[in-house]
Amino acid sequence: MIPAIGLLVGLLVGLLLDPAVPLWLQPYLPIAIIAALDAVFGAVRAVLDGIFNDKVFVVSFLSNVVVAALIVFLGDQLGVGTQLSTGVVVVLGVRIFSNVASIRRHLFRA
């Protein structure tokens, strides 16, 4: 419950402050968001599975974001930025979907 409230507060703060994102950071934002979503849904599933661990959550989140950013950066340098981004989106998307499916089974038994 408290983490959910924290999420909401973070959302509100971001919306209200509306900080300017530097231009060089903007290409990394979409991939970072998907990586963050993957970490969040993984954490929710772990909570429901009864094996949540805060350190693992933090580390998986940070490594997800950093690796995603690195892939985008590397792809941009190599000229295959969009393809690599697509790859990241596919992998993380599949993971998000199966985690959400697992959460659904936990919550609705269906």
Place this chain on the structure above:
Amino acid sequence: MSLITSMIRRPLDPGYAEAAKRRRRAGLPQATPTRTVLVVVMALLIGFMFAVSAKALRPKPSVAAQARAELIERIETLQSGAAQSEAQIRALTKEVRGYEEMALAQSGAPDLTTQIEQYALQAGLTPLAGPGLTLTLDDATSAGTDAQAGTRPSGGFDSGRVAAGDLQIVVNGLWGAGAEAISINGQRLTSTAAIRFAGQAVIVDFRPLSRPYVITALGDPEQMQRVFGPSFAGVYLDQLTRQYGIRAAFAASKALTVPGDSSMHVEFAKPIPSDVPSARPPTTGSGS
């Protein structure tokens, strides 16, 4: 395939299971509480990130669109200002006329009123009414709205649009067919009114017009149509409609009006003194 299998079968980070096993071995409950400071801070951070990204990545109104809106606003302001000034000029002109008449009546000089009226008529200052033709020209239905304008033969010009040159030729044809007074979209063609183009706009007497272009020509409708049809302008117009799809419609009417031109202003030109009295018929001459 093992990559895809592991991706689908074990989407959860294996770290969770390992950490849980370690904690079990150490005798602790396998899950840590979700209310630790670390988790709350992370939640805050993630929410913040979502909001910031959503704000930053939403397509913004481009600078060009902003500039465009600003320009439109300025144009509209200036246009309404011009309309106001024009109305003022009209009112003041009326007042001046009144004073003129009063002065003439008081001075007891020979009655110049009819002469003044005749000159105003010739200069195109007086609104006129009478039988005539209206010719409505409009762009072809297929013509884009963002095409570049220019003169007709130039490349890169959307040939389905009415160009200033077309209006010139048609208007000249109408003068030639015996029109006595012509206005386009309510702009009277006087001896100082030019039909030009600037960018995409057709400009008549320094006023930009927009489609459709309604040319009102006073004169004998039947005779004008008879003379205009086979003339160069008539053939040209025919070609425009046939080849480029420009829409043109003639309509004869018994009662048409053309407005007077309020902006007639001669500052530098001086009349040449001459003994010959001006005795022209009260028609406006060729004015385009």
